[in-house]
Amino acid sequence: MASPAPARSSQAYAPLWLKVLVIVMGLLIIVGFTVVAAEIARRMSSANTSHSPAGATFAQRIALPSGAQVVSMNAVGDRLVVHVEDQNGLSTAYVVDPGTGALLGTIAFPPGTAH
Numbered sequence: 001m002a003s004p005a006p007a008r009s010s011q012a013y014a015p016l017w018l019k020v021l022v023i024v025m026g027l028l029i030i031v032g033f034t035v036v037a038a039e040i041a042r043r044m045s046s047a048n049t050s051h052s053p054a055g056a057t058f059a060q061r062i063a064l065p066s067g068a069q070v071v072s073m074n075a076v077g078d079r080l081v082v083h084v085e086d087q088n089g090l091s092t093a094y095v096v097d098p099g100t101g102a103l104l105g106t107i108a109f110p111p112g113t114a115h
Contacts, residue, residue: 060101062094077103 009051064070067087074081082094091109096102 060103062096062103068092 015017062082065086066083068084071083071085071091073083078098080096080098082096084092084094089111093107093109095106097104097105
């Protein structure tokens with residue numbers, strides 16, 4: 001009498017659908033990492049195009065009131081804020097685009113206007 005074939009245990013093999021699922025999830029992970037890496041590279045390369053090219057120079061003159069002097073300069077985001085005070089004590093902030101040197105606007109702080 002021939003002995004029956006030994007029964008396979010459930011731990012010896014995985015069902016076909018499980019193998020397919022693992023392969024598909026692995027491919028999705030690879031595709032996801034590729035998309036994220038490509039997007040990071042795209043954003044890093046396009047961020048530099050909005051500023052003036054390296055080595056480019058410009059000359060910009062911003063007229064200050066007579067007797068005014070620059071007190072400080074601060075970089076705020078992608079802008080340069082120049083604190084200017086005139087001889088009468090009036091403080092003004094000049095907002096400048098550092099890429100082009102263009103004056104974007106001014107903000108005056110007259111004394112005695114606080115509430």
